[in-house]
Every structure is written in structure tokens, then in C-alpha cells.
Amino acid sequence: MFTLDEFREAVKFGIKIVLKKKDEVVIGDDEDFSDYGLDSLTGISLVLEVEKYLDIDLGEFDIDEASTINLFYAKAKKTIEEYDS
């Protein structure tokens, strides 16, 4: 299972790829992804990038209900735990 630190890195890496950012991504754990420029479609791409980065499969994952790093982490963790059990 991934830690919050690992997940945060994955999300920042994902945002950098999805939004084609050159600079490091600086986003707070409770900052809404939409405030950072992500929309409903780039949000889906972010999930895919995080999956690739962490080598996980979140299945049918709706990021609309997990719009910050903390919320995304909690939902992803719960999804993986449910899958494992």
C-alpha cells in the first residue's frame, strides 16, 4: 500500500504530465484540483497517470468525488483495500 507522501508525489507527477507543466507542481493537500486548472476530462487523465506511477488499478474511479490530494488519497486507499479484501 502507498503512503500519503508517495501518493502526493504521484499526484504532482500526474498533474505535471496532464497539464504539460514545465515547473514543479505546488499544490496543497486540500487544494481543489479545479483551482489548479484541472477539469472533468484532465481529472480522468490524472487518475490514469497516478495509476501508472504507483502501478495500481483503481478500476471505475470517479475523481469528481475526490477533488483534492487528501480526498483522492483516502478514496484511492479505500478502493485498493476493498479490492484486496
Added chain:
Amino acid sequence: MLGIKAVASYTPDHCVSNIDRAEEAGKDVDFIIDKVGFTSVLRKSEEQDTSDLCVGAFESLLAQNAGVTRDQIECLIVVTQNPDGFGLPHTSAIVQHKLGLSEDVAAFDVSLGCSGFVYGLDIIQSFMASQGFKHGLLFTADPYSKVIAPQDYNTDLLFGDAAAVTYIGENPVFTSGKSTHKTNAKLSHSIKVDEGTRCLSMLGNNVFKFAVSKVPPQIEKCLEMNGLDKDEVDLYLLHQGSKYIIDNLVPSLGVDPLKVPFMAAETGNTVSSSIPMMLEQYMDSDEATILISGFGVGLSWATSILNRVKY
């Protein structure tokens, strides 16, 4: 040798501007242009049914002087999941009647969505070869406006109504290479008509993830089956699900983006007609090898190669 002799399409006169209703839909205009990609979507009239769109496509085919006449036609297939009425009788029979074709014509429907053109091509060519037929029509017509819930902008901004007809016969412009077809019904609920509301529902997350994860490997497999390198393909005609899907498939394919056109900005996603509507534009061009790939409802995905015949 059977293959594609001609392609024609029908597009309704009426279209709905997605730009004009962006605010109402809660979307930025830039989002619609750059991501969704459909600035407008085609809408059939209330009076038009699926068979009428097919008739319109056939009239376009006749106007092309493609060398087909009504009395030559031996079979017709309609690929649709939004048939006339409630699907009984089958739409292909209604089309046979409306076109005034002989009762000697074999006519049947194929229930497939966005992968339907690729499947349909294989089906009609195999059927014609087995029966010794020389003149067949493959129609694609899936007017989603029949099942889109009013103001469901998750779907209403995407889908457009249209039809295409592909004339199959001897001395063709294109012959088909080897195809590959796949299905994953575990995710079938991702695009479906809800039993209660009888309206279309779509889980965009699932569809996008499916497209970007399943289509590129299938394309690679198809290239391998046909002994082709990706650079040997002149054109990749991918189902026009949205601009965002096409834009995200291009890097995975590792090909020149100019070879992967997005051509549905003013029509919307016309389901199984999206590929033949593009192909129609390239019938007289120089592209020798064209890859076609359809993906969507099912979930189902299919890819094939078209080789231009040198005479």
C-alpha cells in the same frame, strides 16, 4: 475480389450549437472547443427515423455516380442500436422497402455501436463471399438523439445524428486486411440505455480509460497481424469519440498527429458512422494504407486495415 467501392453519408440539415449553449451546460467555450471538440452536433428531425437517414445516405451514393443501381443490390446490412420504432421489424427490412429494392435482397441488422463499422465491414464481406454476392450495402445509422435525455449535457454535447452507406463489390477502391475484435462486457454499464428512464447514460471516466488503455494495444496487434510498421500506415481513422480521446490516443500510438485526424467538430460523435464519414473524404486521395479503429458500446473495440487497390 470484394472490397469498398464507394462511401456516402447523410447529415441532417439541423444542427445544435454547443458554443451557444455552453453557459447553459455549465461548460467553458474553450473546454468545448479544445476538449470535447464538438462545436455543434447534428440532429435529425422529429419525423425522421433511422431508416430515413439510411435512405438519405443511399441517395448521396446515387448522386456520386458510384456505379450502383437498385436492381443490382443483393444484400444490405444496417448497423444500429437505435432502430426504427422498437426494432421490430428490423430496420434493414424497412430500408429495403423504402429504397424499392427487390425481395431477393438479404437484409439484416447488426446491433453494435461505435465498433460497428469495422465489424460490419467484416460481416458483409464474409457474407457476400459465402453467398457469391457482388453488390452489397453496409449502412451505419445510430441517431442517439432518440435516447438522449433533455439537458443531459454529459451526452447531449457529444452525440450527433447521421448515417453512412458503404458500397461493397468487385473492383474496389479498398480491400480489407486482417481485423481484430474484442469485447469486455464487465464494463457494459459504462454506455447503456437505462431500463427505467429509457435514456442514454454514460460513465465518461470508464469510457475514456477504456479507450486510452485498450485501443493502442489493439492497433499494435492489428499492425503486427498485417505485417505493417506503424509508419507504413498513411492514415489512422479512429472513432471520433471526442477530441480529448483522439488527442490522448496520439501519443500512445507514437505517430504523426497529422495522420490521426479529428474531423467531427461540426457533426458530433456519430457512433458507427464516424469512421465511414471520414473515409468518404479519403476515397479519392493518395493514402494507400488506412487503419480504422472503432471503440465504444459493449464495451467493444475492433481494428482493421484498408489497402487501396492499384489498377
